[in-house]
Amino acid sequence: MRRLGAGWWFVAPAVTIIGLFFFVPVVAALALSLTDFDIYALADLGNLRFVGLSNYRELLANPLFWHALGNTVYFVVLGVPLSIAASLGAALLLDSRLARFKAFFRTALFAPVVTTLVAMAVIWRYLLHARYGLINYALSGIGVSPIDWLGDPRWAMPAIILFAVWKNFGYNMIIFMAGLQTIPEDLYEAARIDGASALRRFWHVTLPGLAPTIVVVSLLTITGYLQLFAEPYVMTQGGPAQSTVSVLYFMYEQGFKWWSLGTASAVAFLLFGLMLAVTVVQMVIARRSQVL
Amino acid sequence: MKRDRKPWWPALAVNGLLAVIAILALFPLFWMVSVSFMRPGEADSFPPPLLPSAPSLTAYKDLFAHQGMGRDFANSLVLATAATLLSLTFNVAAGYAFAKLRFAGRERMFQLLLGALVIPGQVAMIPLFLMLKPLGLVNNFGGVLIPAAAGVFGIFLVRQYALSIPDELLEAARVDGAGEFRIFRSIVLPVLSPIMVTLATFTFLASWNDFMWPLIVLSNDHLYTLPVALASLSREHAQDSELMMAGAVVTVAPVLLLFVVLQRYYIRGLLAGSVKG
Numbered sequence: 001m002r003r004l005g006a007g008w009w010f011v012a013p014a015v016t017i018i019g020l021f022f023f024v025p026v027v028a029a030l031a032l033s034l035t036d037f038d039i040y041a042l043a044d045l046g047n048l049r050f051v052g053l054s055n056y057r058e059l060l061a062n063p064l065f066w067h068a069l070g071n072t073v074y075f076v077v078l079g080v081p082l083s084i085a086a087s088l089g090a091a092l093l094l095d096s097r098l099a100r101f102k103a104f105f106r107t108a109l110f111a112p113v114v115t116t117l118v119a120m121a122v123i124w125r126y127l128l129h130a131r132y133g134l135i136n137y138a139l140s141g142i143g144v145s146p147i148d149w150l151g152d153p154r155w156a157m158p159a160i161i162l163f164a165v166w167k168n169f170g171y172n173m174i175i176f177m178a179g180l181q182t183i184p185e186d187l188y189e190a191a192r193i194d195g196a197s198a199l200r201r202f203w204h205v206t207l208p209g210l211a212p213t214i215v216v217v218s219l220l221t222i223t224g225y226l227q228l229f230a231e232p233y234v235m236t237q238g239g240p241a242q243s244t245v246s247v248l249y250f251m252y253e254q255g256f257k258w259w260s261l262g263t264a265s266a267v268a269f270l271l272f273g274l275m276l277a278v279t280v281v282q283m284v285i286a287r288r289s290q291v292l
Numbered sequence: 293m294k295r296d297r298k299p300w301w302p303a304l305a306v307n308g309l310l311a312v313i314a315i316l317a318l319f320p321l322f323w324m325v326s327v328s329f330m331r332p333g334e335a336d337s338f339p340p341p342l343l344p345s346a347p348s349l350t351a352y353k354d355l356f357a358h359q360g361m362g363r364d365f366a367n368s369l370v371l372a373t374a375a376t377l378l379s380l381t382f383n384v385a386a387g388y389a390f391a392k393l394r395f396a397g398r399e400r401m402f403q404l405l406l407g408a409l410v411i412p413g414q415v416a417m418i419p420l421f422l423m424l425k426p427l428g429l430v431n432n433f434g435g436v437l438i439p440a441a442a443g444v445f446g447i448f449l450v451r452q453y454a455l456s457i458p459d460e461l462l463e464a465a466r467v468d469g470a471g472e473f474r475i476f477r478s479i480v481l482p483v484l485s486p487i488m489v490t491l492a493t494f495t496f497l498a499s500w501n502d503f504m505w506p507l508i509v510l511s512n513d514h515l516y517t518l519p520v521a522l523a524s525l526s527r528e529h530a531q532d533s534e535l536m537m538a539g540a541v542v543t544v545a546p547v548l549l550l551f552v553v554l555q556r557y558y559i560r561g562l563l564a565g566s567v568k569g
Contacts, residue, residue, distance in 0.1 A: 006472035007395030014386035014442035015401065018408070021420060021438050026411055028419035093310050098303040107555060108314040111321065114551040114558070116501045118519035119540035122526050123324045126335070126533055134323065134340050166317070171562065178563050227412055230503045234523050248414060248504075256508055261418050268415045279410060 033265035042259060055266035065267070067242055068250040071157060075246065076225045079161040083221055084214070086165055087172035092206075094173070095180045106177075110170035117167065121234035124163045125150065128235075150236050153243035160231045160244060168224075172217045179213030180206070211291045219282050223275050247271050321544070328352070328538035335533040351538035359535070361542055363514065364521040368500055369546075371433060371517060375440040375499035376492050382442040384488060387450025388480055392457060393472070402451075405444045413439070414504070421508060435509040436517075440499055446491055449564050453487035454480070490561040493554045500547050518543040 033055055040047040059065045090109055094102060112120065127135050128149035136146045149159040183206065191201045207214075228246040232238050238245040238253075247267060255264030323342070327335045328351055330344040355361040389395070390402050420439065421430065429435035457480065465475045481488075503519045510516055516524065522539045529535055551558060 005395075007389045007393035007398065010389030010393060010472075010476070011386040011395075011401070014382040014447060015405075017382060017438070017442040018405065018444065021423075021441075022408060022411075022413075022416050025416035025419035025423065028423075029415050032419055032422075090313055093306055093313070096306045098306040099310060100307055105310045105314055107552065109317050110555075110559075111548065111551070112317055114497055114501075114547055115321070116519055116522075116540075116543045116547060118501075118503050118523050119324075119543040120320065122522060122536050122540050123320050125526070125530075126327070126536070127320060127323070132336050132338055132340050132533075137339050166320070170317070174559055174562055223410075223412070227414065230519075230523075233503075234526055237527070251414065252504070252508075255418050261422065265415075265418050268412075268418065272412055272415050275412060276410060 029265045029268055032262055033269050035262045037260075037262035037265075039259040042261070051262070055263050056270070059263065059266055059270065064242065064245070065250060068245045068247050071242075071244060072226060072228055072246045074157055075161060075164070075228050076222055078158070079164050079225050080218060080221045082161065083165045083168055083225075084172060084217060086169040087217070088176055088210075090169060090173045091176035091180060092202075095177055106174075109173060112167050113170040115167075117230045118234055120167055121163065121231055124159075124166075125235050128159050128163075151240055153241040156236050156240060156243045160228075160235060163231060163235070164225070164228075168221075172221065175217055176210065176213060179210050183209035215282065215286045215291055219279060222278055222282075226271065226275055226278075321548075324537050324540050324544070327533055328541045330534050332532070332534055335537070336531075351534040352542075354535055355538050355542065359521075359525060359539075360513070361518075361521065361539060364516050364518050365542060367433075367515060368518040368543075371436055371506075372496045372499040374433070374437055376495045378437060378441040379443065379446050379495040380488060380492060383446030383491060384450050384481075384484060385476070386442070387447045388454045388476065388484065390447060391451045391454035392459070392462060392480075405447065408444050417505065417508060424509070430509055431511050431515065432509075433515065436506050439505065440495065440502075446495065449491055449494075449561055450484065450487055452564055454484060457483055486557070487560075489554065490557040490564075493550065493558045494561045496550065497547050497558070 034050060034052060035041075036049050036051045036055075038047075093099060094105055094109070099105065127133050130136065130146055130148040130151055133149070135149070136144075140146065147155055149155050187205050187209070188201060191205050196204065227248055229248040229252065232244040232246055232249050233252075236244045238249055248271070251264045251267040251271070254260045254267060326343055329347040329349070330341070330351075331346065331348045332350055334341060334344065390398060416439075424430050424432075424435045424438070429438065461479060462475060465479055470478075500517075501519065502517075503523070506517045506520050507523070510520060513521070513524070518539075522536075522543055525539055526536055
């Protein structure tokens with residue numbers, strides 16, 4: 001009996017905080033998304049009205065919302081495979097028996113992950129500068145004429161993707177390295193005895209062995225990348241021509257620039273719905289193909 | 293003497309590629325430091341200089357004397373330290389109880405908490421802002437700290453580690469008549485200390501690097517954390533490369549240093565977190 005009580009005392013503070021400051025707000029966000037909460041309601045709650053689903057209806061009719069969604073999907077569809085490929089490549093190199101100075105390389109490749117996103121975005125804005133940027137300078141060395149990375153609507157998002165890959169690849173690299181450790185050495189040995197080339201060993205031993213890791217990594221990366229915010233906030237402020245407005249950037253502007261908190265809550269829920277859908281679809285595919 | 297028949301080029305290719313990737317990963321950091329020591333305007337030339345012609349502290353002096361970066365640094369340090377202490381206080385106790393103490397509803401509650409991991413934090417931000425406003429916690433460090441005080445990830449991290457504590461150890465102490473809180477303090481905490489270092493490192497870095505929530509809660513620039521101050525600075529002083537780079541150095545140097553010292557613990561936490569899927 002005494003232990004029954006003790007357990008509660010241990011979890012109560014943490015669970016209360018999470019309940020009060022996470023679960024309650026999440027439910028409140030759903031309620032808020034059904035109201036016209038705006039700057040007038042902020043001043044006086046008497047101005048608050050229940051509007052049903054009209055926030056959602058208006059959002060789905062708002063071209064800027066679709067634009068933000070399209071930009072975010074673009075970022076995910078291009079950014080996630082590139083990030084995962086970079087992570088996997090780096091992990092394979094580091095895992096190789098031929099690699100020297102592994103501890104140093106691992107730390108070096110992981111360093112961008114722990115750095116402050118805002119500070120790195122500031123640096124990359126200069127690296128990507130159309131006139132003084134080192135990236136254009138390097139490209140001019142191979143005969144590419146200067147690109148106005150962050151000033152050209154066609155290039156702004158690819159530039160942000162490039163930055164995101166640089167910033168994040170080390171994270172999944174570490175997870176892949178742990179995944180590679182779980183593949184039994186005798187499988188490689190057997191493949192080698194059968195005369196399989198390095199490429200075939202990668203295709204028939206490494207990739208199937210890593211399949212569960214790839215599922216987890218892609219799930220984490222997709223849901224993470226759907227939350228794109230600080231990069232456009234610092235590097236482009238959503239521009240040029242709104243080409244880098246992400247869903248969260250749109251939510252932030254709706255909520256904390258225009259104080260349309262009802263609409264902003266609806267945006268948050270649509271993003272949550274999208275993340276949930278992606279997660280469920282991935283899980284179903286993984287189960288079907290018996291990866292998990 | 294036997295001749296080494298292994299070809300030399302695969303080793304060269306692997307290490308060469310690794311070196312190239314390492315240079316790509318570290319170059320922006322190197323360049324940040326280099327530009328931060330340039331004289332005003334020096335970085336804005338073509339081709340871009342790699343090293344300062346004459347190292348200068350002008351940008352740093354400007355940052356601390358005129359831009360209030362010292363205050364921002366103190367704010368970040370206070371907030372990250374407080375977040376770390378709070379997270380240790382609440383998450384360690386809860387994680388241990390979810391692993392080792394029996395109580396009604398334990399499994400169901402833990403499942404519910406894990407389920408929360410699929411909900412993005414931004415969903416809660418707007419109502420939380422509205423809840424904190426009447427409490428006077430908007431534009432206040434308390435408001436920044438509240439969501440960081442306890443978290444599902446922290447509880448999960450500690451629980452996974454605490455599962456390995458042998459029950460006999462706890463039972464023996466109970467037979468000796470020790471109370472649950474004394475057992476926690478004198479037996480459990482020492483065993484959990486490695487994972488506490490992991491949790492502390494994680495919380496400190498996450499709090500230090502956090503951007504969106506402090507940006508929403510803090511409107512007075514006297515309370516800005518480094519990332520918020522840097523973002524605001526970059527919107528006003530975008531042309532001032534040297535100043536911006538010095539600001540980036542001040543923001544990043546502490547976390548990079550902390551990571552290099554504690555990376556073993558940090559990577560353990562990262563791997564534990566990836567298993568959650």
